[in-house]
Amino acid sequence: MTTAARRPATLDDVARAAGVSRSTASRVLAGNGFASPTARERVRTAVNLLGYVPNPAARALVHGSGVRLLIAVAGTGPAVLDDPYVDQAVAAVARACAPHGLGVAVQWVPLGEPERLTRLTDDRGVAGLVLLNTTPALLDLVPRRLAGRAVSIGIGSATVPSVDIDNGGGTTAIVRHLYDTGRRRIAMVTGPRWLACANRSVRAYRALVHEAGLPAREVVGDFSATRGYAAAREVLRRWPDTDAIVGISDATALGVIGRLRADGVRVPDDVAVTGFDDIPLAVTVALTTASHPVRQIITAAATMVLEQRTAPETTVFPSTLVVRGSA
Amino acid sequence: MTTAARRPATLDDVARAAGVSRSTASRVLAGNGFASPTARERVRTAVNLLGYVPNPAARALVHGSGVRLLIAVAGTGPAVLDDPYVDQAVAAVARACAPHGLGVAVQWVPLGEPERLTRLTDDRGVAGLVLLNTTPALLDLVPRRLAGRAVSIGIGSATVPSVDIDNGGGTTAIVRHLYDTGRRRIAMVTGPRWLACANRSVRAYRALVHEAGLPAREVVGDFSATRGYAAAREVLRRWPDTDAIVGISDATALGVIGRLRADGVRVPDDVAVTGFDDIPLAVTVALTTASHPVRQIITAAATMVLEQRTAPETTVFPSTLVVRGSA
DNA sequence: CTGAAAGCGCTAACAC
DNA sequence: GTGTTAGCGCTTTCAG
Secondary structure, eight states, X not given: OOOOSOOOOOHHHHHHHHTSOHHHHHHHHHSOSOOOHHHHHHHHHHHHHHTOOOOHHHHHHHHTOOXXXXXXXXESSGGGGGOHHHHHHHHHHHHHHGGGTOEEEEEEEETTOTTHHHHHHTOTTEEEEXXXXXXXXXXXXXXXXXXXXXXXXXXXXXSSOEEEEOHHHHHHHHHHHHXXXXXXXXXXXXXXXXXXXXXXXXXXXXXXXXXXXOOOEEEEOOSOHHHHHHHHHHXXXXXXXXXXXXXXXXXXXXXXXXXXXXXXXXXXTTOEEEOSBOXXXXXXXXXXXXXXXXXXXXXXXXXXXXXXXXXXXXXXXXXXXXXXXXO | OOOOXXXXXXXXXXXXXXXXXXXXXXXXXXXXXXXXHHHHHHHHHHHHHHTOOOOHHHHHHHHTOOSEEEEEEEESXXXXXXXXXXXXXXXXXXXXXXXXXXXXEEEEEETTOTTHHHHHHTOTTEEEEEEESOOHHHHHTOOGGGXXXXXXXXXXXXXXXXXXXXXXXXXXXXXXXXXXXXXXXXXXXXXXXXXXXXXXXXXXXXXXXXXXXXXXXXXXXXXXXXXXXXXXXXXXXXXXXXXXXXXXXXXXXXXXXXXXXXXXXXXXXXXXXXXXXXXXXXXXTTOBEEEOOHHHHHHHHHXXXXXXXXXXXXXXXXXXXXXXXXX
């Protein structure tokens, strides 16, 4: 480590050290363009010696490409950003971005004013866009500039490809499992109504209970454990003979279980409870749920925009039923 | 919204629309420098009209300041990044960065090769550094260039200020509560040994049990629920008469409870269990824990580096005992 | 108080 | 193959 406390090297330093011109050095680093093996070699050496790392700001400036991915999360209030699911998404995207020299920012977009998205994307620092909990209105507002550099997690559109979970299939498997194990009064704690992907779960639930001639019992939730905690009581108050509760998310289910146990209701003996996603904590409470590789899904989405891979309109990840103790 | 699908406005556009020179426009936006009220006004109008947002890459280039904050997480393997605590940290920092036009990246730094940090910070795209789970060796490697733009969450050093939780105090309160409620065989599922801030909790635990003439019973954990799940069984195998288990984190405690319940051990009747942090899920399982505004703490750290506030060497956030059902 | 001019570090034509 | 040149959008002396 003879490298003194110098300022980080620039391309000029590298070129000088290698005895070539800046352009040649640039070409070698870009990989494309021509360069003699000798030049290539000498530049490589200089780079290592100097510990050269390209300045992403300069690169972004000349390419007009931006320096960070924006994760735009739609919702009724800034509190949507408090969701651990969002945390996970941000972290996963940040991880995918790091090797590309890009950063991540998250911002909330109010459901009522989708135009706010435009203000966010007008920032040329934005190199790409990841939409979370999106609505069709929002999808339509993605600017041309970001064509091919935007992706939605959930529903997509003709111009914005999406990466999604088979919510319907997952929920169907869960409800069917409940039915097959003898449950006949199956309630559901849903997600917010405006959220398209959550609604697919709700619709699957409705279709199934309807088909089986069972009553549909729905309480609106918001994915959170806290809401699940409250919703459980509401379910049992409205329909005391309920024998199963389907949670729209694992957190919801964990909240439901917490409340039931606190109220002396046995799980799964009296009431079966299911979740959705299979978060790490699920195993510790033996939660029956549907498993999805959320991290991978988000990484896939981030990679799509980072590598500009022309993606199919929709990539659907499967949902796998995981039967544990709670149902 | 007459704004056509144009390319985002540049400072030149603003200057032209305002009928002033680029420099004047720049001065007005910077806030400092001279500018007549008239000029100021006209530039403001133009900015709003055009929806102008400065290009952060250009700005970073001229200032040599970087375009993203780096969150460096020390650990034995890349799996440290899978921790929900890290997720939360990344998301909180990303949130704080967004209004500043900065992004966030996360990278893992192997415990054995702290020099890897240097390679990361040599990237001029790095505007600031947030250290997580850091070690003294790592702290010493923070380059001069980042002086005043680095902060550690946990232990700090003379050159790197830190934002920290009063782990010792929190743990003391927890163990004392356990003792006061009659527990005399108190075990602890610790964090990894190399982690200084977790060790403060362990030391507090040891001091207290020692002082009370109780045996110290420690099983090494890693903050995860999964590890807590396994550790619970180990504790009861080694010391069957244990009547309380202190978890180094809420996730650990949740894992412990899961395992105990699965094994027919009653919580808190047979064994009391406590956590640390007070994550949202804690309330749903009635976990007794110590509460810390983690999000706020991380936001405070991020703000320190974003606003270059000359910070005291260490800012300690208090820990508050929250007694719920589990102990 | 304001404008002209010189770069920040890098890339991409375009000559040599 | 390689060097020269002209910017990307912005800030900041330095003259007016």
